[in-house]
Structures are given as structure tokens and as C-alpha cells.
Amino acid sequence: MLAIGAEAKAAARRLALAATGQKNTALDAIARAIRAQAGQILAANADDLADARRDGLAASFVDRLTLNPTRIEAMAAGVEIVRDLADPVGAVMAEWDRPNGLHFERVRAPLGVIGVIYESRPNVTVDAGALCLKAGNAVILRGGSDSFRSSRAIHAAIVAGLEAAGLPAAAVSLVPTRDRSAVGLMLQGLGGTVDVIVPRGGRSLVARVQAEARVPVFAHLDGNCHVYVHAGADLAMAEAILVNAKMRRTGVCGAAETLLVDRSVTGSHLKPLVSALLDAGCAVRGDSLTGLADPRVTAATDEDWGTEFLDAIIAVKVVDGLDDAIAHIERYGSHHTDAIITADAAAAERFLAEVDSAIVLHNASTQFADGGEFGFGAEIGIATGKMHARGPVGVEQLTSFKYRVRGTGQLRP
Amino acid sequence: MLAIGAEAKAAARRLALAATGQKNTALDAIARAIRAQAGQILAANADDLADARRDGLAASFVDRLTLNPTRIEAMAAGVEIVRDLADPVGAVMAEWDRPNGLHFERVRAPLGVIGVIYESRPNVTVDAGALCLKAGNAVILRGGSDSFRSSRAIHAAIVAGLEAAGLPAAAVSLVPTRDRSAVGLMLQGLGGTVDVIVPRGGRSLVARVQAEARVPVFAHLDGNCHVYVHAGADLAMAEAILVNAKMRRTGVCGAAETLLVDRSVTGSHLKPLVSALLDAGCAVRGDSLTGLADPRVTAATDEDWGTEFLDAIIAVKVVDGLDDAIAHIERYGSHHTDAIITADAAAAERFLAEVDSAIVLHNASTQFADGGEFGFGAEIGIATGKMHARGPVGVEQLTSFKYRVRGTGQLRP
Numbered sequence: 001m002l003a004i005g006a007e008a009k010a011a012a013r014r015l016a017l018a019a020t021g022q023k024n025t026a027l028d029a030i031a032r033a034i035r036a037q038a039g040q041i042l043a044a045n046a047d048d049l050a051d052a053r054r055d056g057l058a059a060s061f062v063d064r065l066t067l068n069p070t071r072i073e074a075m076a077a078g079v080e081i082v083r084d085l086a087d088p089v090g091a092v093m094a095e096w097d098r099p100n101g102l103h104f105e106r107v108r109a110p111l112g113v114i115g116v117i118y119e120s121r122p123n124v125t126v127d128a129g130a131l132c133l134k135a136g137n138a139v140i141l142r143g144g145s146d147s148f149r150s151s152r153a154i155h156a157a158i159v160a161g162l163e164a165a166g167l168p169a170a171a172v173s174l175v176p177t178r179d180r181s182a183v184g185l186m187l188q189g190l191g192g193t194v195d196v197i198v199p200r201g202g203r204s205l206v207a208r209v210q211a212e213a214r215v216p217v218f219a220h221l222d223g224n225c226h227v228y229v230h231a232g233a234d235l236a237m238a239e240a241i242l243v244n245a246k247m248r249r250t251g252v253c254g255a256a257e258t259l260l261v262d263r264s265v266t267g268s269h270l271k272p273l274v275s276a277l278l279d280a281g282c283a284v285r286g287d288s289l290t291g292l293a294d295p296r297v298t299a300a301t302d303e304d305w306g307t308e309f310l311d312a313i314i315a316v317k318v319v320d321g322l323d324d325a326i327a328h329i330e331r332y333g334s335h336h337t338d339a340i341i342t343a344d345a346a347a348a349e350r351f352l353a354e355v356d357s358a359i360v361l362h363n364a365s366t367q368f369a370d371g372g373e374f375g376f377g378a379e380i381g382i383a384t385g386k387m388h389a390r391g392p393v394g395v396e397q398l399t400s401f402k403y404r405v406r407g408t409g410q411l412r413p
Numbered sequence: 414m415l416a417i418g419a420e421a422k423a424a425a426r427r428l429a430l431a432a433t434g435q436k437n438t439a440l441d442a443i444a445r446a447i448r449a450q451a452g453q454i455l456a457a458n459a460d461d462l463a464d465a466r467r468d469g470l471a472a473s474f475v476d477r478l479t480l481n482p483t484r485i486e487a488m489a490a491g492v493e494i495v496r497d498l499a500d501p502v503g504a505v506m507a508e509w510d511r512p513n514g515l516h517f518e519r520v521r522a523p524l525g526v527i528g529v530i531y532e533s534r535p536n537v538t539v540d541a542g543a544l545c546l547k548a549g550n551a552v553i554l555r556g557g558s559d560s561f562r563s564s565r566a567i568h569a570a571i572v573a574g575l576e577a578a579g580l581p582a583a584a585v586s587l588v589p590t591r592d593r594s595a596v597g598l599m600l601q602g603l604g605g606t607v608d609v610i611v612p613r614g615g616r617s618l619v620a621r622v623q624a625e626a627r628v629p630v631f632a633h634l635d636g637n638c639h640v641y642v643h644a645g646a647d648l649a650m651a652e653a654i655l656v657n658a659k660m661r662r663t664g665v666c667g668a669a670e671t672l673l674v675d676r677s678v679t680g681s682h683l684k685p686l687v688s689a690l691l692d693a694g695c696a697v698r699g700d701s702l703t704g705l706a707d708p709r710v711t712a713a714t715d716e717d718w719g720t721e722f723l724d725a726i727i728a729v730k731v732v733d734g735l736d737d738a739i740a741h742i743e744r745y746g747s748h749h750t751d752a753i754i755t756a757d758a759a760a761a762e763r764f765l766a767e768v769d770s771a772i773v774l775h776n777a778s779t780q781f782a783d784g785g786e787f788g789f790g791a792e793i794g795i796a797t798g799k800m801h802a803r804g805p806v807g808v809e810q811l812t813s814f815k816y817r818v819r820g821t822g823q824l825r826p
Contacts, residue, residue: 017767102781234822241824356522388800400799406761406765407776408776409776411654412780412781
């Protein structure tokens with residue numbers, strides 16, 4: 001494992017200096033190799049699936065593990081999207097002159113070596129690999145052991161693409177063992193070679209990574225997202241956004257988990273909002289006022305306010321105005337994504353300023369919490385920490401920066 | 414200690430929402446309180462100094478500990494400089510629209526709670542306190558135990574200023590004990606309340622913080638800075654920059670520690686450069702070619718290439734062109750600040766692109782590695798890590814950001 005770290009670090013140095021054209025050539029070759037090696041990838045995946053079924057793994061788990069020609073084509077097309085993104089490396093983020101004539105530039109530079117630890121979703125192998133490569137980083141991938149053969153077959157296609165472009169194979173490494181101790185070694189930083197860890201998977205994986213990592217982590221533990229229907233909300237807009245935020249996809253981190261309704265509009269808004277959720281198939285756990293709105297509502301417990309259901313369940317609470325709503329979100333939320341629905345611009349500005357979350361929205365669905373929807377092209381995840389990356393982690397967030405200073409012989413007095 | 418963390422976190426929430434005017438009023442009141450309470454501060458400092466002399470501490474240590482009216486006025490004036498800096502909080506870093514009409518903004522937001530661990534330099538108490546306050550952060554200060562009474566007297570002035578402006582005293586906390594275990598608790602994050610640690614002091618302090626901290630650290634361990642005199646260097650410019658980079662102040666992190674001279678100009682440049690250093694009072698440890706240039710040169714050991722002397726000593730090596738110079742810097746450097754002297758623009762561009770340091774300079778002294786010289790107004794230190802802050806850590810680097818998204822009822826398809 002330490003050798004993998006050292007090789008990745010050496011590869012990172014070469015990648016950091018690789019021209020945009022060479023990186024794009026590699027991404028192009030990777031997409032072609034994935035298509036060309038679809039047969040081998042599907043055969044490896046069939047072996048993984050046979051074991052998963054034999055071991056009686058859950059249907060949802062088996063579904064995430066499953067590859068088919070459509071999913072393989074989607075992987076290849078995803079690489080082409082990353083190929084077409086602007087290269088962040090070398091981009092000038094700011095520049096200025098000083099009175100002594102020195103010219104300063106702040107320019108994007110790669111981070112170095114990124115460790116990605118993920119569960120048995122084989123597509124992460126190529127999604128994460130392509131994104132790190134574009135940003136000039138080397139990546140060490142450690143996928144779930146149940147997808148080991150699938151990931152290895154996909155990795156072979158990535159290596160073929162790298163080598164076709166003259167880039168080192170160690171630019172995208174796959175931990176060559178199912179041994180779980182490899183994860184612990186990565187979290188320790190592999191002898192100082194790993195610069196950041198990105199976990200991709202469920203809460204227990206992220207919690208372990210956050211607890212044990214001795215290197216920075218880009219992640220979110222929970223996405224306990226709120227929709228706050230303010231006194232000034234248009235009911236039809238609130239209803240449409242709420243149902244979209246909760247029910248479009250219930251298993252994503254940007255799905256709404258709690259609805260807060262302003263006390264002043266409970267008479268007009270509470271019953272229609274709750275009924276719309278119930279009619280859309282969502283279970284509603286509400287406080288006492290919400291319980292009066294519809295007999296199908298069950299009583300919420302204190303635990304419900306802090307729960308990311310990731311299912312067709314929502315907690316509903318009546319709040320005493322904007323301050324109470326913000327205080328509730330600060331107390332129970334996860335600083336991921338929260339929305340206010342209102343026609344009152346001043347209330348919206350206060351909500352956007354005062355809610356301390358990575359993403360705050362006014363009159364839009366929380367399900368827009370996604371790098372693609374932000375226009376980033378692709379993302380490796382969403383971070384709720386405040387260090388370095390916050391919100392969707394795209395190709396720019398996978399870079400650092402440096403200062404270039406140009407002079408004509410300046411001495412410091 | 415855990416109570417200090419909890420109070421700082423609550424204060425951070427209030428500071429994050431404080432208007433620029435209120436923060437500036439506090440900074441103004443802090444500057445006035447420092448001047449008004451100069452007598453108490455000097456009396457407390459006299460007690461610290463008496464103990465330090467009794468304990469036989471080194472003269473340089475006692476000098477850093479010493480306050481006098483001039484140094485107190487400099488502290489107050491430093492607070493006024495921070496007051497006059499632009500408030501980074503709320504500044505829009507980027508904004509864009511998406512085809513669906515959503516408007517995105519990336520805006521600066523405070524980091525939260527910053528822990529500053531420093532040695533017995535009482536002025537850091539107010540320098541760090543003011544900078545964190547301006548960026549909307551709460552700060553927990555832990556100064557050296559030999560300056561405890563001085564720091565406590567300065568902290569009393571800070572609290573007077575905060576309270577005069579209606580801000581919580583816990584916005585700037587001073588650990589109220591000399592007990593060394595307090596540092597360990599801060600490095601553990603005080604129950605999740607500390608967001609980042611900034612160590613200010615010597616190598617052993619920084620090394621301990623980097624080894625033990627469970628939260629992010631903004632720091633540099635070494636400033637092993639290089640001046641590379643390329644084949645295309647004008648000799649007079651090289652000589653002036655070199656002497657400034659090495660000798661202006663030898664104890665700062667941006668001081669040059671190694672001179673690399675291109676083999677092709679050893680005949681013309683090596684002897685004058687080495688003589689200029691020697692004549693300026695600098696000891697020269699050189700490789701064999703450098704030894705031939707002047708009898709006063711002593712032989713360099715391999716260890717010298719990796720040493721930050723922080724003294725009037727320099728290591729000098731002849732290198733085989735640009736690639737060799739870059740390879741030497743990558744191998745022995747500390748990714749802090751490195752400079753190339755040349756009239757060859759192409760060589761300069763390659764050096765600026767390929768040397769993986771926080772600050773890279775062309776035809777200017779490495780001693781410009783300083784937040785003030787960058788135009789940041791003030792800095793809390795210089796970071797060589799690649800996460801979040803790199804190079805001088807000023808008021809902007811003490812912030813995070815969030816995304817504000819404004820819609821008109823958009824649903825995600």
C-alpha cells in the first residue's frame with residue numbers, strides 16, 4: 001500500500017505538469033477503452049453479481065452493483081463530459097499590481113493525490129478517476145469489495161487510456177486487494193502521500209472516514225434539508241417546490257426531510273401542503289398543529305427533526321416566523337441545503353444570509369443540490385465542511401492554488 | 414476548556430451575522446482600549462519580564478516578550494489597519510445564471526472558531542484577535558505561558574472594545590490558564606467547536622500541532638527558500654536580490670537558505686555572488702565548485718540542502734540547468750517560497766509553473782513572502798499546505814463560502 005502511495009505521488013507530479021491536450025487525449029482514450037472493453041467489464045460484473053446473489057445481498061445493493069450496456073455507455077459518456085470541461089489548472093483566479101511594480105497572480109494548481117473510498121458502485125471507479133485526472137491530480141481508488149472484479153475491469157480500461165496518452169498508469173490506481181485494512185492505511189495518509197480523502201457511500205462509511213482520517217476529508221455526513229414556507233409564500237409555488245424537493249427522488253442528499261410552515265399561514269397553507277405530500281405518497285410526521293390538518297398525519301418525535309429519512313417520510317413543524325425557522329435549522333440541520341419559499345424579498349435575503357448551510361435557496365427545490373445542476377459538469381460529491389471545498393465538489397474544488405509573482409529586480413526594503 | 418469552546422461557537426454565530434460597522438466599531442474601541450490601558454499592560458509585562466530574567470531565559474526570547482510604549486502603539490495601529498481592510502464576509506466571489514433561470518452566487522462566509530496557539534509574543538494576542546474578528550470568526554487564543562500576564566492584560570483591552578461595540582466577550586477568548594494540557598485539548602478540537610488551528614511560533618511548536626491536531630491546521634513547518642540564478646540572469650540584479658533575500662532579515666520564513674547557480678554561468682557569476690554574500694557577513698557552505706570560488710567557503714553537507722538556517726548562513730550549489738534546479742527544489746525544499754533570477758522569459762515561465770511552492774517569484778526577493786507585501790494588509794501566518802489557505806493567510810483566507818441560489822419556483826426535472 002505504501003508503494004501505491006509513493007507511485008501516486010510521483011504520478012501526481014507528472015500529471016500536474018501535463019498539458020490540457022494530453023489529459024483530454026487520455027480521457028478520450030479512456031472513454032473509447034470502456035466501450036471497447038465492455039465485454040470484459042460485463043463478464044467481471046457477472047462474477048460479482050453471482051457472488052452477491054449467492055450471499056443474499058439486498059436487492060437495492062445488487063441494483064447499484066449491476067452493470068449493463070446502457071450503464072457502460074453512460075460511464076463512457078460521463079468521461080467525455082469531463083473531457084469537455086475547462087481545465088482548471090493554470091487558470092488565473094485573481095491578479096493585481098503593487099506600488100513597487102510587483103505583479104501578483106493567484107493561479108489554480110492541482111491538489112496532489114486524492115484517495116476515494118466508495119461502496120460497491122462500479123461506476124464511481126471511472127467517474128472519480130476522470131474528474132481527478134482532469135484537475136491534474138493522481139487518485140487512489142478503493143471500491144467496495146463486492147464490486148472488486150467489476151472495478152478491476154473498469155480500471156484496466158482506464159489504464160489503457162492513460163498509457164495511450166503517455167500518462168503514467170499510477171495516475172489512477174486501484175487498491176489491488178479486498179483486504180479491509182487498506183482503508184485504514186489510506187485514512188492514515190499512506191505515509192504522507194494522500195492529500196485528501198473523498199468517501200462516496202452511506203452514512204456509516206462517511207462516519208468512519210470522518211472519525212479516523214488523519215488527512216482532510218471532503219464529505220457530508222447527513223443531508224437533513226429543510227423547506228421553510230414563509231408567511232409571504234405563494235401557496236401553489238410552495239406546494240410544487242415542496243413535492244419536488246421531497247418526492248422527486250427520496251434517496252438523494254438534497255431531498256427535503258423537514259417542512260417548516262410559518263404560524264401566520266397555517267390556516268391557509270398547512271392543510272394543502274400536508275395533503276399534497278400525503279397524496280404524493282409521502283408519510284407525514286407532524287407536530288400537534290400539523291396533526292389537526294389531516295388525520296393521516298402521525299405524531300413527530302424530537303428525533304424526527306434531526307433525521308435524514310432518505311425515504312418517502314417528512315417531518316412537519318409550525319414555526320413562529322423567520323427567526324424561529326432559522327433557529328430550528330441551525331439546531332437540527334446538517335448545514336447541507338435549505339430553502340425558503342416566499343415572495344418577501346427581505347425575508348429571503350435574511351434567510352440566505354443567516355442560514356449557515358453550504359447551499360441556501362430562495363423559491364427553488366432543494367433537489368438542485370447537485371454539481372451538474374450548478375453547471376459544474378460533474379461532481380465527486382457534496383461537502384458540508386467549511387474547509388477548502390463546500391457544496392458540490394467539482395473539478396475546480398479538486399484544485400489548490402499558488403502565487404506567481406513577477407518582478408524586475410525588486411528588493412524588500 | 415470545553416465551556417470556552419461552546420461559548421466561542423455561540424459567539425461565532427453572532428459574529429457571523431454582525432454588520433461591518435459593528436465589527437469596525439469594536440476594532441476601533443479595541444485600539445483605543447489598548448492605548449488607554451497601556452499602563453496596565455506594561456505593568457503586567459514587567460512581571461512577566463522579571464520572571465523570564467529570573468529564570469535565565471535567552472536574550473532573544475526576552476526581547477520578543479518585551480513590550481514598551483512604541484510596541485504598544487504599534488499594536489493599536491495594527492488593529493486600525495485591520496479595521497480599515499475590506500470586510501470579506503458577504504463578498505460575491507462568483508455569480509452565474511443557469512438555463513432554467515436559477516441565479517447562483519458564491520459568497521464569502523466566516524469559518525467559525527479559530528484556535529491560535531502561539532509562543533511568548535504578547536502582540537500576537539491582538540494581531541490574531543483583530544484579524545479573526547474582521548473575518549467574522551470567533552478566536553480562542555492560547556499564548557506562551559511566559560507571557561501569560563501580558564496576554565491577559567491585552568485581552569482585557571480587547572474585551573473592553575468588544576463590549577463597547579455590543580459584541581460578545583467570547584468572540585475573542587484567552588485560555589485562562591498556563592496549564593499545558595490546554596493545548597492538547599485545543600488540538601483535539603474542544604468537542605467539535607474549533608474549526609481550524611493556527612500555530613504561531615518555532616518549528617517545534619508547529620511540528621507538535623501538525624502531528625497532534627485533529628482539526629485542519631494553517632501553518633508552515635519550514636521556509637527553506639531557494640534563489641536560482643539561471644543562465645540568463647543579469648549579474649547585478651542577481652547579486653542585489655540574493656543579498657536582500659538572504660540578509661535583509663535572516664530570521665524570517667521568507668529568507669533564502671539555498672542559492673542555486675547555473676553551471677553555464679559559474680565562470681562569470683559564481684565568484685561575485687559568493688563574495689557578495691561573504692562580504693555581507695553571511696557564512697557560505699558550498700559544493701566543490703563553490704569552494705573553488707572563495708577560500709572562505711566551507712564544504713556543504715547533504716543535510717545543509719534541507720536546512721532552514723534562519724541565520725546568516727547559506728548553502729550554495731551549482732546545478733545543471735533549469736530541470737536540475739527544479740528537481741533540487743522539489744527534493745529539498747519546503748514548498749514555501751522560491752525565486753528564479755533570469756532575463757529569459759521562457760525559463761521563468763517554466764520555473765513559475767513547475768516549482769510546486771506556495772509562492773514562486775521571478776526577478777524579486779524571496780523576502781516578499783509576507784501578507785503585507787502581497788497587499789493583504791495583515792496576515793496571521795503563511796501556510797504551505799494545499800488545503801484552503803496557501804501562502805499568506807490574510808482576512809480572506811480566514812473565510813469559507815456558501816452558495817446562494819435564487820429562483821422563481823424552479824423544480825428539478
